[in-house]
Amino acid sequence: MNHFEYIDGVLHAEGVSIPEMADKVGTPFFCYSTATLERHYKVYADAFEGLDATVCFAVKANSNQAVLKTLGNLGAGADVVSVGEMRRALRAGIDPAKIIFSGVGKADAEMREALEADIAQINVESIPELVELNRVAIEMGKKARIALRINPHVDAKTHEKIATGKAENKFGIDWTRAIEVYRDAAAMDGIEVTGIAMHIGSQLTDLTPFREAFTRLAGLVEQLRSEGIHIRNLDLGGGLGIAYQGETPPLPDAYGQMVRETVGHLGCHITLEPGRLIAGNAGIMVSRVMYIKDGEAKRFVILDAAMNDLIRPTLYSAYHEIIPVEEQGEEDVQATVDVVGPVCETGDTFGKDRKLPDDLKAGDLVAVMSAGAYGAVMSSTYNTRALTPEVLVKGNNFAIVRPRQEIDQLINMDQIPAWLGNE
Structure with missing residues (x-):
């Protein structure tokens, strides 16, 4: 609507x-329509009622500060992929404790600014980035709270240019290396492992790829915990589609129920990062x-x-x-x-x-x-x-x-x- x-x-x-x-x-x-932005946010957020969850709007979808402030006033956080987006979110009044920094390539200056701002979490997407963030954090006398973005090798069945969860995509750390990299991260002096991040693509109109990916994620959490690596945050990304041309994407309530069924038993704080779903038809x-x-x-x-x-x-x-x-x-x-x-x-x-x-x-x-x-x-x-x-x-x-x-x-x-x- x-x-x-x-x-x-x-x-x-x-x-x-x-x-x-x-x-x-x-x-x-x-x-842009304020009433539509507000309605879409509330319908989505309500789908996760009863879960320990934060909705972080994907700033890359619409970075206008008036839009960000409209959503921030409702309690939204922000998922950012550049220091510029982070500054926009902060200037719009979004709490740093609700800001997640994603993206496949973060420069040293971006890492430093994110650590200085004391944002909630940095999502790390490669081993070289992890090593560099550790170095920067130690140099600053800080601990970087991180989640590793794991590529689950799941085909989201969406347009090839907005699919992010397959083995051939540039995003995240390969599923097969996740345990190894988490062990390394847990041993680093400048790193505090807090969670796992996953995002398989945009404009999905079927819950099946989500269910497959989140089921894999739940198994990974349990395996890491068995090794003494305590995972307390799950960043599930965004990707739920909208109707452009007669598509019938799942309703947020159905998505919320699927999240409960796949990862709700883990007792983790859940971060969700809708963008298009909130702003597209607004x-x-x-x-x-x-x-x-x-x-x-x-x-x-x-x-x-x-x-x-x-x-x-x-x-x-x-x-x-x-x-x-x-x-x-x-x-x-x-x-x-x-x-x-x-x-x-x-x-x-x-x-x-x-x-x-x-x-x-x-x-x-x-x-x-x-x-x-x-x-x-x-x-x-x-x-x-x-x-x-x-x-x-x-x-x-x-x-x-x-x-x-x-x-x-x-x-x-x-x-x-x-x-x-x-x-």
Whole structure:
């Protein structure tokens, strides 16, 4: 469920009309619904009621500080994969004791800053990283609380670019070496082993891979405990999917019950790291039609948004529903069109063979749905296109939570060396 719906024939975000925002903000822009963020968080968190669990929002899905603060006010922590994301979470007021630092490659400076901030846990993904973190922690006179991210060799049955739990993926320490590496970690002076981390992929629509992975994880916990290595934290990652195109992913309640059945008996604190599930359907991208181009084989709807604004269709062949901001009736004629952007790439396409109003024209607004996760965070300035603004709606009010970047600001980031002259 989301809070984007037609009211009197016009698409609204909660109580604010999309055309009203477009007139004041310009297009394209991302729009997030507070009510949807809050509802998705609460439904997910409630699924783990009775367990010792912390929901740490995956900041990589949507790193806007207004979004982070909205979730932090509800009790969410943060799963971060860079020092920049950690700083965003801290500035948004998220408790360091609820911040987990993941990621396959952490620089020394990032390790030091995480240790200084005294965050809850650093998830270590390789033996060289473990050795380096131990060195840094000893040098700082600290103990690094860590979980090893274990790759369980489980196929998540998702897109190859967002699968993370198979043997050929770059993530984590191989399942077959887990015991050996935990023994080494437990003997290090700068390391405090606290848990196990696991994340097998994103946009999963079946609980079977989760169940397989978590069952393996439970066996590993019991084996480590038998060797005197006390595991008290389990980081189960995220990955539960949303409906982009008719998918029927499991409900959070079913996921929560599966977690209870597989690891609930271990008495561990459980960390969960949803991202897309919370933010995906809580956001849209609004764009204005620039031109309608009738080619010999296709009709093209050319938007003022482009692949630099929302790259998921180009990068993953991802599907996003595209709807007109003005509601259409059942009797209105529709045309089959390709919805594209103005960037000089064939891949700059939001959707092929889509049904949109036959009378859609330049100046009309469309909404690209389910764009709240991996939308603005993955945007770029390709073609020297300025970064797109973000807007947060709450009830009948809205606020710009990231202003539109000016093109001159972007250009002025370049510096001409003296030997080229300064004319």
